[in-house]
Amino acid sequence: MEFLVLIQVLDSALRLAVPLLFCSLAGLFSERAGIFDIGLEGKILIAAFFAAATASVSGSVWVGLFFGISASMLFSLLHGLASITFRGNQLISGVAINFLAAGLTVLIGQSWFKLGGRTPSLSGNARFSEITLPFADNVSNVPIIGPIYSELLSGHTALAYLAILMVPISWYILFRTRFGLRLRAVGENPAAVDTAGISVIQLRYLAVIICGLLCGLAGAYLATGLAAGFVKDMSAGRGFIALAALIFAKWRPWHILSATLLFGLLEAISNRFQNIEILGIILPTQLMQALPYILTVIILAGFVGKATPPLAGGVPYIKE
Amino acid sequence: MNIKNLITSAATILSLSAFSALAEPALIYDLGGKFDKSFNEMAFSGAERWKADTGGSYREIELSSEAQREQALRRFAENGNNPIVMAGFAFSTVLGEVAKDYPDTRFAVIDGYVPDQSNVLNIGFTEHTGSYLVGMMAAMKSETGTVGFIGGMDIPIISRFGCGYVQGVKAVNPDAKVIYNMTGTTPSAWNDPVKGGELTKAQVSQGADVVYHAAGGTGVGVLQAAADAGILGIGVDSNQNYMHPGSVLTSMVKRVDTGVYDSFKAGADLAGGFATLSLANGGISYAMDEHNVSLVTKAMVDAVEEAKAHIISGELKVHDYMSDNGCPVK
Numbered sequence: 044m045e046f047l048v049l050i051q052v053l054d055s056a057l058r059l060a061v062p063l064l065f066c067s068l069a070g071l072f073s074e075r076a077g078i079f080d081i082g083l084e085g086k087i088l089i090a091a092f093f094a095a096a097t098a099s100v101s102g103s104v105w106v107g108l109f110f111g112i113s114a115s116m117l118f119s120l121l122h123g124l125a126s127i128t129f130r131g132n133q134l135i136s137g138v139a140i141n142f143l144a145a146g147l148t149v150l151i152g153q154s155w156f157k158l159g160g161r162t163p164s165l166s167g168n169a170r171f172s173e174i175t176l177p178f179a180d181n182v183s184n185v186p187i188i189g190p191i192y193s194e195l196l197s198g199h200t201a202l203a204y205l206a207i208l209m210v211p212i213s214w215y216i217l218f219r220t221r222f223g224l225r226l227r228a229v230g231e232n233p234a235a236v237d238t239a240g241i242s243v244i245q246l247r248y249l250a251v252i253i254c255g256l257l258c259g260l261a262g263a264y265l266a267t268g269l270a271a272g273f274v275k276d277m278s279a280g281r282g283f284i285a286l287a288a289l290i291f292a293k294w295r296p297w298h299i300l301s302a303t304l305l306f307g308l309l310e311a312i313s314n315r316f317q318n319i320e321i322l323g324i325i326l327p328t329q330l331m332q333a334l335p336y337i338l339t340v341i342i343l344a345g346f347v348g349k350a351t352p353p354l355a356g357g358v359p360y361i362k363e
Numbered sequence: 364m365n366i367k368n369l370i371t372s373a374a375t376i377l378s379l380s381a382f383s384a385l386a387e388p389a390l391i392y393d394l395g396g397k398f399d400k401s402f403n404e405m406a407f408s409g410a411e412r413w414k415a416d417t418g419g420s421y422r423e424i425e426l427s428s429e430a431q432r433e434q435a436l437r438r439f440a441e442n443g444n445n446p447i448v449m450a451g452f453a454f455s456t457v458l459g460e461v462a463k464d465y466p467d468t469r470f471a472v473i474d475g476y477v478p479d480q481s482n483v484l485n486i487g488f489t490e491h492t493g494s495y496l497v498g499m500m501a502a503m504k505s506e507t508g509t510v511g512f513i514g515g516m517d518i519p520i521i522s523r524f525g526c527g528y529v530q531g532v533k534a535v536n537p538d539a540k541v542i543y544n545m546t547g548t549t550p551s552a553w554n555d556p557v558k559g560g561e562l563t564k565a566q567v568s569q570g571a572d573v574v575y576h577a578a579g580g581t582g583v584g585v586l587q588a589a590a591d592a593g594i595l596g597i598g599v600d601s602n603q604n605y606m607h608p609g610s611v612l613t614s615m616v617k618r619v620d621t622g623v624y625d626s627f628k629a630g631a632d633l634a635g636g637f638a639t640l641s642l643a644n645g646g647i648s649y650a651m652d653e654h655n656v657s658l659v660t661k662a663m664v665d666a667v668e669e670a671k672a673h674i675i676s677g678e679l680k681v682h683d684y685m686s687d688n689g690c691p692v693k
Contacts, residue, residue, distance in 0.1 A: 048568075051565070277557065314561050315569075
């Protein structure tokens, strides 16, 4: 493979990994606190819609970002209300959120824009523009390092850099702060946290709110960063792939980064090459598209280490 | 009012309503949704045109899941709607079953294939010929000698678009390279503009400077990415030139509305069998309007018009992918 082609594929992989990364980290916070979240997909979708719709009306991508995150947080609170306050089944609540988002986006979109649930195409300030890193143009002629810097690392939107930055931030919050310790404890043994005099309910609500915030960023990135507007069901299963990445990474932030980059790379490769020939065997593109799920099943089956979810995950806390 | 009168008037009302329902045609849209700016919306505009011309009314339904196909179809048939028009190849299997149970009802299915039922009209389009013409335009416009094709879901009818396009490109420039992508194998491939954009970027980085899509909602991302990258896109089904004026070379227009209009107009006398909308009867065309007039030269139009005349007269044969599930050129 040519070097330049490699750079282009990696560049595409990075772009495709960003929504997965945001979304996986969102799931990380929620699930580490003991709230399973099947509704990541729905939250991306509702965030994508509101980000695109308000950006198109206001002409500002930042207004879009704000409303996208707000919508996603509202859905998170709904999930919280059902599964924390009313101790409902978290999986059912998550599925409900997915359906709600799929229906609401088209319904509101149709009555708002009369474009069949689609928002108008965004342009100018209503989209995230690509940021060129300093000196990117100057070093592009330097061999090897030049293209890596100017093609691969430079030229992404602000949200993409934020996504990468969120990995160490998430790691620090979860593993180096008192809040993070309690959050993880609440997902493992909420009774112990309660005995220590800390509110389980409050901690879990905080976790789902953070989850909503990150899903909001993922949705806004999809609709106003990668694409230019909302199309119905545009999340196209990314919430589920992110969930797969979360399990694949065994609920750890740095591993999430590598898992989502791997999944992004698989998609980028299948986009670029329809059929890949390895040692005389032709691998169809469908195999590449299915690989994230296959890998997750392998991990779950325990072939490669053991994936243990947080102990109290999925169990509503009842104070005794 | 005595009982007898009451019964008679009730019977009159019943028979009246049954009669009016009988005269009412029905339209079922495919999963993409009524306002998809493309296939289904054209079907809708055909029905609206019929409504405006005749003053009649019609019933319609948008499907939200695969399971509703048969349900919706049977409900209209039970209700006495006639004819019932369906937009989309996916109705074929269901219709094959349902049409047997309602021999007096007339059905028309656009893009479908239900050959053995005398009460079903299969309305087909010669998409390969239209794709051939836009393929010629793409090859004439391309400076790099590399053009792209992005299909939606990987089904034979989309390969028919792709195969016709490749033949058109090669007819103008035998050395041209066509980068050929399908978005996916599930229905989500029709609604993934992000993936459409990524596929386009990948094609651009391989040198493509004209990209043709046959991918529904995914195509929105294709045309957007093409406009962003400063290359040209080609629209499909309806005239999409207006979406990015100056960045959409042309559109391969498929007059789904004509199919619906004609079926509605024929009413209960709709004949079964096959109807083909082609270049010859205007069912297939390429779009020229104020948005792309600066992109298309006179020489291009002349060449395409000549090919069109040859296709209509039969001198030029464009291979149809669906005739043998294969394409002679790559």
